[in-house]
Amino acid sequence: MRLSRSALLYPAAALGAIAVGAFVLFGVAPEAATDAQLRDYSALQAQLDGDMKKLNFHAEPKAISTSSFIMEDGREATLAQYEGKYVLLNFWATWCAPCRKEMPMLSELQTEFGGEDFEVVTLATGRNAVPAIEGFFDEIGVENLPMHRDPNQRVARDMGVLGLPITVIIDPEGREVARLQGDAHWSSDSAKALIAGLGDKDQ
DSSP, X not given: OOOOHHHHHHHHHHXXXXXXXXXXXXXXXXXXXXXXXXXXXXXXXXXXXXXXXXXXXXXXXXXXXXXXXXXXXXXXXXXXXXXXXXXEEEEEOTTOHHHHHHHHHHHHHHHHHOSSSEEEEEEEESSOOXXXXXXXXXXXXXXXXXXXXXXXXXXXHHTTOOSSOEEEEEOTTSEEEEEEESOXXXXXXXXXXHHHHHTOTTO
C-alpha cells in the first residue's frame, strides 16, 4: 500500500509538536532529559546519619554561578568546566577554623572517589593570600585538591553563600542538588556512602 506524502508528514509534524511542547514545558530538549535530571535523592537523604544529616537535598535543582574564579595556575575558569560529573564544591577560607579542620577529610574523599564521575573542588572565598593557602595545604599534606580562589566572592554571592564553610553538591548537568552549612565529618561512613550512592542511579 502506498502512503501519500501528507500521510507521512502529519505524523512527523505531530512528533515535532510533541518535541516542541516538551521543550517549552521543561526548558530542555527531549534528548537532554537524562536520568540525573529526573533523579529522586530521597533514598540518599534517608540514609544520612550523624552530622551528615545537615546535608539537605533540594526539592528542585538550583542554578549555579556562571561567574569566573581564579584557578591555582592563575587562569580564570567557571564551574561549567566540571559538567559531566558530580562535584562536591567546598567554599572555605584560610582564617576559618572549621574549614581547615575538614580539609584533610575532603582530601580523603577525593583520594577514594575522585575520577571521571566525581570530584572534590575547593574554592577559597574572599581575601585569602596565595602563600597562606599553599602553606596550609603543605602543612596538612594535601596535594589532590585545587587551590582555586574566589577573591571578589562573585561565585559565593551568586550562590548565596553566607558563612563558611558551605559545601554544595552539583550534579552532572551543572546544577546544585544539595547543600550543607557548616563543617562535617566528610570521612565518615555516612559521607562515603553518600558519595558512592551518587554514582548509583538505582538509589
